[in-house]
Structures are given as C-alpha cells and as structure tokens.
Amino acid sequence: MAVQDAGFLLVGLLVLFHTWGAWATVEVNMEDxxxxxxxxxAQIACMFKSDDGIGGTTIKWFYTTxxxxxxNIYFQDSTMKTVHRGTPFTDRISVNGTGASGGVVLTIHNVRLExxxxxxxxxxxLTVGDGEGRTKLKVFETPALPTIEVAQKGFSVSEDSLSKIGVCEVKNGFPKPNITWYRNNTPLRSIQDVVLTTTVESSGLYSVRSELNMKVMKEDKDALFYCEVNYFVPGxxxxxxxxxxxxxxxYPSTAVSVWVESPxxxxxxxxxxxxxxxxNGNIESSISITHAGVEQNLDSNMLVLNNVTRLNSGVYQCNSLDLDTFETISRNITVFVNYLDPAVVIPGDTVVVAQGEELKAxxxxxxxxxxxxxxxxxGEEVLKGHTLIVKDVTLHTAGTYVCMVxxxxxxxxxxxxxxRVNVMGKPEIVKPDNTEIEESxxxxxxxxxxxxxxxxxxxxxxxxxxxxxxxEPQKQTEDSVQSVVRVKVTSDLTVVCNASxxxxxxAVTFSIKAKGSGVIIAVIIICILLLAILGSVLYFLYKKGKICGRSGKQDLTKEKSNKDNIVVEMKSDNTEEAILLGVNGEKQPPSDQGGEDLVVQK
Structure with missing residues (x-):
C-alpha cells in the first residue's frame, strides 16, 4: 500500500513539473x-534568456506577410542551421550567433522596398518553454530634387476664378514625400487650393505632384513662390x-505719372x-497726352517736342484709358519754355561820331x-551793362563793338x-616800329x-x-587802311608814306641805307689798275725778247690776223696821249683809240 502510494506521488510530481514548465516562457528582447x-x-538583433544552453534551445525566424x-525563413538548433528555400529572403539572409550568449542577429543584404x-x-x-519578439523593418529611399514650373505666362487680378499658379513635383521617394507651398517664405495653408497627385512607380517608389491654385493680387507681381519637400530618412x-x-x-492702372525726362x-x-x-498698371491701355485741346498718341509712352518755342508752354494732360473697363485716369504737368529775343542796339548798327564828342549806345x-x-x-570785354558810354572819343574808339546778352x-x-563806330577825323598814321632801315x-x-x-x-x-x-592794293579794315610797297635798294633812299x-x-618818312655800294666801286677801280699794270709788264717783256722765244721787233710788214688783233687802251686824266698796246707790244697811233675809255677788240 505504501509502495503504491509512493508511486502515485512520483507520478504526480512529474505531472506537476511538466505542467509548470508549460506555463513558463522565454524572455525575448528586440527593437521596435x-x-x-x-x-x-539591415541587421535585426534578437536577445533572450535561457538556461538550456546550446543543446536545449531552438531558434526560428519568421516574417509576417x-x-x-x-x-518561416530560418531554423536553428543544436545540430543544424537552415535557411528555408523558396522565400524572398533565401539568398539574402544570414544569422550570426549560436544562442549560447543569449542573442543572435538576422542580417538582410541588399534590402528591398518590399x-x-x-x-x-x-x-x-526544453525546460523553460518558448518566447518570441518582433521588429519592424523600415526601408527608405531619398527622392530626386524637386522641380517647380509656372503653369501659364500671366495672371490677371480681374479673374473671378482661381488661377493655376504652378506645379511642384518630387519623384522616386520612399516613404511618400510631403510638399508644402511657400509665398515669400510664408507657407500657403489658408488661401491656397492645392491639388495633390501621388503616383506609385513600377519600382514601388512614390512620386508626388502638387498643383497650386489661387486668386492673384497686385502684390503678387513681386512675390517669390517655391515648394518645400520633406522626406524621411533613417532616424x-x-x-x-x-x-x-x-x-x-x-493689373489695371490706378494712377498715372507724367514728367519731363529731358532736358x-x-x-x-x-x-x-x-x-x-x-x-502704374501693366494691362494694355491707351496712353495719350493732350495740350491746348489737341490729343497726341504716344510712342512707347513718350512724346518728343522738337525745337520748342514759347508757344509750346502750357498744361499737358496725360491720359490712360483702360481698354477693358473704358475708364480714364489723368494727370497734368505744366511746361514753360523760356525765351530770349534778339538783342536790339540803339542808335543802330552803325554810328558816326566826331573826335572829342561822346559816344552813347x-x-x-x-x-x-x-x-x-x-x-x-x-574779342576783349570793355564794359558790363546795357549802356555803352565813351566820352571824348578818339580814332582809337573806332571799330566794331559786340554786345552779348x-x-x-x-x-x-x-x-x-x-x-559799328566810325570816328570823324583827319588821318593818323600808326608809327611803325622801325623807320631807319639798312638793306643790302x-x-x-x-x-x-x-x-x-x-x-x-x-x-x-x-x-x-x-x-x-x-x-600794292590797299587793305581796309574796320578802323584803318593799310598800304604796302616794295623798294629795290640801289643807293641810299628816303621814302614817304602820305595819308589823306x-x-x-x-605822313611818315622811311630812311633806307644801302649796304655795300662803295666797296663794289673800289673793287672795279682796282681791277682796272691791275689790268693796266699787267699790260705794261707784258710789253716790257716783249721788248726784251722774253716772250715766245723771239728777240728784236716783229716784222711790221707781216699781215696781222684779226684774231690776234687785241688792243688795250689806257688813258689817264693827266695826259692827252693814249697808249695803245697790241699783242706784239707796238705802240698804236692815237687816231685808232676809238674814243672809248676801255676797249677790248677781238
């Protein structure tokens, strides 16, 4: 009986032990x-606590579809490590660690969006039971740079409906990027109508397109629009x-401006x-300027008045006509053209004044x-003021005066x-710089x-x-007369200029002294004396037989040739007899002298 009771007790303890083990779990820790x-x-860590060691622990990896x-993608126990075939991860995963240290790491290579x-x-x-942990794998892809473009060329503030302003687009991001429109650094959240379109590309990446629609205002002409794109990255x-x-x-004009650009x-x-x-608007309008009741259309909003006179003075009205509403706005400007009439000289263009009288103009x-x-x-200023007065005028007062206003x-x-001032008076000759002149x-x-x-x-x-x-012909200037004469110098000379x-x-007298005339006469006299001395010497030598190898007198009967008949006559004031010398040195009779002071015959 006791033995039987002991057997039942042992069986009960074994059942209790196994029942307690079924209720126990393994503590597993993993990142969210x-x-x-x-x-x-990607690396996914799995940490757990178990006292079974390597031999008593089984590890399995799953993913949720x-x-x-x-x-199931992976199995591991004390005898084997197996990557399940036929899954999307079969060729891309590995597990590090045996579990003995209480942890293993699942490594996924070349992570995909899926x-x-x-x-x-x-x-x-085997002893404690089992447990599991879960980790979500998040995959990211940086999108391409966003783009922005204006939807159309221009927008009118007169439009009643919303205008399509522009389109922003960002492509190939994961998860889906977000687009926010900005106007001058202020996000458009309350006044805009934004249409978002999301496209899933064949690659699984997201492309997002945002279209901004709004009612434009005049202030938007200077505004800058852009898009901000926010996208997710690890961390x-x-x-x-x-x-x-x-x-x-x-926008239509609400005011116009008119001004003189030049001068x-x-x-x-x-x-x-x-x-x-x-x-101040930029919608097409008709611009014109009206003056003295005459309207002139403008070229490039500009009117040019050439060679204006005082008649162009007055009020000019600038008009802008809105071609949509046919409303006109205007602005005036007053133009004044200054004038200066031609100068009037009194008593007239020409005046004649006697010497000593007063000149007034x-x-x-x-x-x-x-x-x-x-x-x-x-060319020199002589007086300032409107009135020209010269008392006791002289000939120097004459001339042309210019009044400059x-x-x-x-x-x-x-x-x-x-x-033109003419002064009545007898001539006055301007004294020359030099009236004593020497010339060759x-x-x-x-x-x-x-x-x-x-x-x-x-x-x-x-x-x-x-x-x-x-x-030479006289040259007459405004207040004087000039005359020029040329004189050839043959001797000392006195020349008089007479003006009347x-x-x-x-009158004025010029004294001209000839340089070099006495010297020339002396040279001529010396030359004549030298010729006389030369003739005498030749005659003496001939008589002595020192010329031509001859002695004695030449045969007087010999006929003389004309080309040898050279006669030189010398005559002085103290003798009545002339000495004639021929080539032969013979004396010629006085009757052959011919009455000349100096005769050269050939």
Whole structure:
C-alpha cells in the first residue's frame, strides 16, 4: 500500500513539473523598428534568456506577410542551421550567433522596398518553454530634387476664378514625400487650393505632384513662390526646396505719372523736350497726352517736342484709358519754355561820331529770365551793362563793338548785337616800329603804312626826289587802311608814306641805307689798275725778247690776223696821249683809240 502510494506521488510530481514548465516562457528582447536605406544591409538583433544552453534551445525566424501570415525563413538548433528555400529572403539572409550568449542577429543584404515587413524571432527552450519578439523593418529611399514650373505666362487680378499658379513635383521617394507651398517664405495653408497627385512607380517608389491654385493680387507681381519637400530618412526627416519663381500679374492702372525726362532743369526755346506718361498698371491701355485741346498718341509712352518755342508752354494732360473697363485716369504737368529775343542796339548798327564828342549806345533783349549784358571789342570785354558810354572819343574808339546778352540760369541761352563806330577825323598814321632801315645793295625792302581816320584815308608813296612809287592794293579794315610797297635798294633812299582824307593829312618818312655800294666801286677801280699794270709788264717783256722765244721787233710788214688783233687802251686824266698796246707790244697811233675809255677788240 505504501509502495503504491509512493508511486502515485512520483507520478504526480512529474505531472506537476511538466505542467509548470508549460506555463513558463522565454524572455525575448528586440527593437521596435530597424531603419535602413534601400540597397543597404539591415541587421535585426534578437536577445533572450535561457538556461538550456546550446543543446536545449531552438531558434526560428519568421516574417509576417502583407496578409498577416507567418512565413518561416530560418531554423536553428543544436545540430543544424537552415535557411528555408523558396522565400524572398533565401539568398539574402544570414544569422550570426549560436544562442549560447543569449542573442543572435538576422542580417538582410541588399534590402528591398518590399522588405518593409515585421520580423519575428521565436525561441523554444526544453525546460523553460518558448518566447518570441518582433521588429519592424523600415526601408527608405531619398527622392530626386524637386522641380517647380509656372503653369501659364500671366495672371490677371480681374479673374473671378482661381488661377493655376504652378506645379511642384518630387519623384522616386520612399516613404511618400510631403510638399508644402511657400509665398515669400510664408507657407500657403489658408488661401491656397492645392491639388495633390501621388503616383506609385513600377519600382514601388512614390512620386508626388502638387498643383497650386489661387486668386492673384497686385502684390503678387513681386512675390517669390517655391515648394518645400520633406522626406524621411533613417532616424528622422530631411528637407529640400525648389528654386524661386516669379509670376507675371496683370493689373489695371490706378494712377498715372507724367514728367519731363529731358532736358533736366529749365527749358529754353530751341530745345527738344521729351515728355513721359506712364500708368502704374501693366494691362494694355491707351496712353495719350493732350495740350491746348489737341490729343497726341504716344510712342512707347513718350512724346518728343522738337525745337520748342514759347508757344509750346502750357498744361499737358496725360491720359490712360483702360481698354477693358473704358475708364480714364489723368494727370497734368505744366511746361514753360523760356525765351530770349534778339538783342536790339540803339542808335543802330552803325554810328558816326566826331573826335572829342561822346559816344552813347544801349543794348537790350526781352527775356523771360534775368539777363546779363557785356560789351566786347576785338574779342576783349570793355564794359558790363546795357549802356555803352565813351566820352571824348578818339580814332582809337573806332571799330566794331559786340554786345552779348546772356541768361545766367540757363547755359547756352544768349543773343548778341553789333555796333559799328566810325570816328570823324583827319588821318593818323600808326608809327611803325622801325623807320631807319639798312638793306643790302640790289635787295628789296617791304614798307608798310597803317593809317586811321574817317572817311577812310588814301595812301600814296613818294621818294625824296619826288618820284611816286607804285604800291600794292590797299587793305581796309574796320578802323584803318593799310598800304604796302616794295623798294629795290640801289643807293641810299628816303621814302614817304602820305595819308589823306577831306579832313587832313599825315605822313611818315622811311630812311633806307644801302649796304655795300662803295666797296663794289673800289673793287672795279682796282681791277682796272691791275689790268693796266699787267699790260705794261707784258710789253716790257716783249721788248726784251722774253716772250715766245723771239728777240728784236716783229716784222711790221707781216699781215696781222684779226684774231690776234687785241688792243688795250689806257688813258689817264693827266695826259692827252693814249697808249695803245697790241699783242706784239707796238705802240698804236692815237687816231685808232676809238674814243672809248676801255676797249677790248677781238
């Protein structure tokens, strides 16, 4: 009986032990999720606690299909490690670790988008029981850079319906990227109508297209629109932006502006005036300018008035006509053309004043601005002011005076008048710089005589012996007469310039001294004396028989040749007898002298 009871007790303890073991579980720890880029390697760790050691533990790996079923991909116990065939992971997984250290790692190579599943690590212990852990594998793909484009060329603020502004697109991302529209750095969330289109590509990646529709305002003409794209990466999110775009907004003018573009500053007669007229809208409108009841259409919103006069002064009205609503808005500008009339000289263009009297003249010009007047003579300023006064005039006062009237406020605005002043008086010759002149014999000298006076004097040239010289034609200037004569120097000479008119005369004398005439005469005399001495010497030598190898006298009966008949006659003032020498040295009778001082016969 006792033995039987002991047997029942042992069986009961064994049953209790096995029952307790069925209730126990293995503690398994795994991460909630593992994140990895597509194409990279994912590692999923499975940590557990078991006292069975290597021999008493079985390890299995599963994944959950899209339909929720478990699919076994790996088995491991103390005797074998097996990768199940025929699964999407057969050739891409491996498991590291034996489980003895309480952990194994599932490695998935070349992760695909479809690998984004839940993976289960199942642990079975002979003594403790079994347990499992789960990890979700998240796969990521960075999308391409987003693009943005304007939907159409321009948008009108007059449109009642929403306008399609632009389209943003981002392609090939995973998970699906998000697109947000911005206007001037402000997200468009409340005023926009955004149409999103998501496309799943054949690769499983997502492409997202966002279309912005809104009612534009005038302020949008300067706005910058762009898209912000947010996408997921392992461990967080990233953001990228499109480039900025500006849209063309058409809006009617609410005001116009009109101004004178050129010239800058005050306008004067003769200028070209450029008027500009612009509205602040950019919808096509008709622009015109009206002046004195005449409307002129503009070319490029510009009106050019060439060679303006004071008649162009007045009010110019710029008009802008909206071609949609036919409403007109206007703006005025007043244009004033300054003028300066021609100068008026009184008493007139020419005035005749007697010497010693007073010269008085005025010069004025009507102008819209303050003027300044100055008088000039020979290019030099002689007086400032409208009135020219010269007391006790002289011949030097004569000439042409120019009065210049200018407007200091406007550069180049000026006019002028002239006054010719003639001073009645007898001639006055301007004293030459040099009246004592030396010049070489047979050279020519030029004499000039300048005389003032009115009426214009007449100039004549005479020599000291009363001879009248022929001069070049007279040159008459505004206040003087000039005459030039050329004289050939053959001896010392005195030349007189005579100037005369009906009121009197004046004269100036030039003394010309000939250089070198006495020397020439002395040279001629010396040459004659030398010829006489030479003849005497030749005759003496001939008589002595020292010439031509002959002695004695030449045969007088011998006929003389004409080419040998050379006769030299020398005659002095102290003897009546002439000595004639021939080539033969014989004396010739006086009757053959021929009456000449010096005769050379050949």
């Amino acid at each position: 999720r593992v994140e990895v880029f597509r194409g990279e390697t 899209r339909s929720g079923e478990r699919q 690998d984004e599943l839940e993976f289960i690590c199942f642990i079975n212990s 967080g999110t990233r953001m990228t932006e499109t480039n900025r775009i500006n849209i063309t907004v058409y 800058k500053g005050k306008i004067k007669e003769g200028d070209s005036v450029e008027l500009h007229c612009h509205g 005025t010069c004025n010009a009507l102008s819209s601005l303050q003027t300044h007047t100055a008088w000039f003579k020979n 200018t407007v200091p406020e406007i550069k180049g605005m000026e006019t002028s008048g002239t006054l 014999f047979e050279k020519s000298v030029e004499l000039s005589c300048l005389a003032r006076g009115f009426p214009a004097p007449s100039i004549t040239w005479t020599t000291s012996d009363g001879k009248v010289l022929k001069a 008119n009906k009121l009197g005369t004046d």
